[in-house]
Amino acid sequence: MKIVSLFSGAGGLDLGLMQAGNTIIWANDIDKDAVATYAKNIGGHIVCADIKDIDIENIPLSDVIVGGFPCQGFSQANMLRTVEDERNQLYKFFLRAVKEKQPRFFIAENVRGILSLGKGNAIKQIVSDFGAAGYIVTVTLANMADYGIPQTRLRVFIIGQHRDLGEKMLFEFPKKTNGKDGNPSPWISIKSALDHYPDPDKPSNLLNHIYSSYKVKYRNFTGHRITDPDKPSPTILARGNGKGGVCAIPHYNGERRLTIRESATIQTFPENFEFIGKMNSCYRQIGNAVPVQFAKLLGQELIRLEREVL
Numbered sequence: 654m655k656i657v658s659l660f661s662g663a664g665g666l667d668l669g670l671m672q673a674g675n676t677i678i679w680a681n682d683i684d685k686d687a688v689a690t691y692a693k694n695i696g697g698h699i700v701c702a703d704i705k706d707i708d709i710e711n712i713p714l715s716d717v718i719v720g721g722f723p724c725q726g727f728s729q730a731n732m733l734r735t736v737e738d739e740r741n742q743l744y745k746f747f748l749r750a751v752k753e754k755q756p757r758f759f760i761a762e763n764v765r766g767i768l769s770l771g772k773g774n775a776i777k778q779i780v781s782d783f784g785a786a787g788y789i790v791t792v793t794l795a796n797m798a799d800y801g802i803p804q805t806r807l808r809v810f811i812i813g814q815h816r817d818l819g820e821k822m823l824f825e826f827p828k829k830t831n832g833k834d835g836n837p838s839p840w841i842s843i844k845s846a847l848d849h850y851p852d853p854d855k856p857s858n859l860l861n862h863i864y865s866s867y868k869v870k871y872r873n874f875t876g877h878r879i880t881d882p883d884k885p886s887p888t889i890l891a892r893g894n895g896k897g898g899v900c901a902i903p904h905y906n907g908e909r910r911l912t913i914r915e916s917a918t919i920q921t922f923p924e925n926f927e928f929i930g931k932m933n934s935c936y937r938q939i940g941n942a943v944p945v946q947f948a949k950l951l952g953q954e955l956i957r958l959e960r961e962v963l
């Protein structure tokens with residue numbers, strides 16, 4: 654399918670969708686480094702600009718619009734006014750793009766917190782807004798470890814299908830391939846994903862195999878817990894070292910934090926995918942991404958629909 658990608662970042666979502674056989678015809682992000690990474694590894698179709706400065710008229714028509722709109726604008730206190738909220742322009746842009754372009758499907762990824770925001774009113778409002786735009790919508794909370802990704806990352810996927818395709822949701826959310834209880838097969842551990850990597854303090858040909866000097870000190874909160882080698886990695890973060898930087902997860906050897914390459918591998922980016930920018934920027938691009946391997950499953954479902962259903 655032909656896809657327009659908003660808030661594309663370094664392109665984890667887009668790469669997976671492409672690996673499945675779809676084509677990204679237009680992409681956008683405001684972040685210079687993420688755009689440079691995307692252009693180098695994925696394609697020059699990405700436009701570097703604040704989405705608020707883009708005229709929707711200039712975005713091409715597509716089968717699908719995808720994007721993880723940042724959700725800071727949803728105020729906890731007053732959800733009913735959210736659409737009028739100035740700070741909520743990014744969500745509004747995504748909604749307007751879908752309303753005006755009327756793609757067959759849209760896929761929006763978001764953090765788990767969106768489900769509890771405004772006591773659940775934010776997500777209700779989102780479903781209702783897209784309903785009014787002509788879509789039936791499903792909201793699914795998924796743990797990436799259940800899909801063979803070596804990371805217990807929880808993310809919400811909001812999937813919309815145009816009412817012209819009927820009232821029954823045709824898009825089938827990917828089936829779990831792994832489980833904590835070993836069914837259908839066991840979760841993948843961080844150790845099995847990373848153990849082949851050489852010591853980053855010794856020279857190697859690996860791209861981005863460097864790590865943050867932010868001290869490993871266990872304090873029992875996110876980014877500061879002992880990493881169990883036999884479990885999937887905790888969520889690869891996009892922020893959190895307290896100084897505006899990113900808190901990389903401690904390596905299970907307890908001696909240092911994960912390298913950029915190791916973090917990217919946990920997010921299932923291929924080894925030849927090179928991140929551009931300073932160390933914090935690279936970690937952030939990775940932490941922001943949809944795991945490539947999961948995005949590929951979403952992309953395969955689009956291909957199935959195109960070939961067998963529509």
Ligand SMILES: C[S@@+](CC[C@H](N)C(=O)[O-])C[C@H]1O[C@@H](n2cnc3c(N)ncnc32)[C@H](O)[C@@H]1O
Nearest residue numbers: 660661662664665666683684703704941942943
């Ligand atoms: C969660 S990330 C998306 C990651 C992407 N889906 C992936 O898989 O790699 C959200 C992105 O929105 C971008 N963004 C934030 N504000 C923006 C704006 N005003 N215009 C365009 N992009 C913006 C950020 O730079 C960030 O890359």
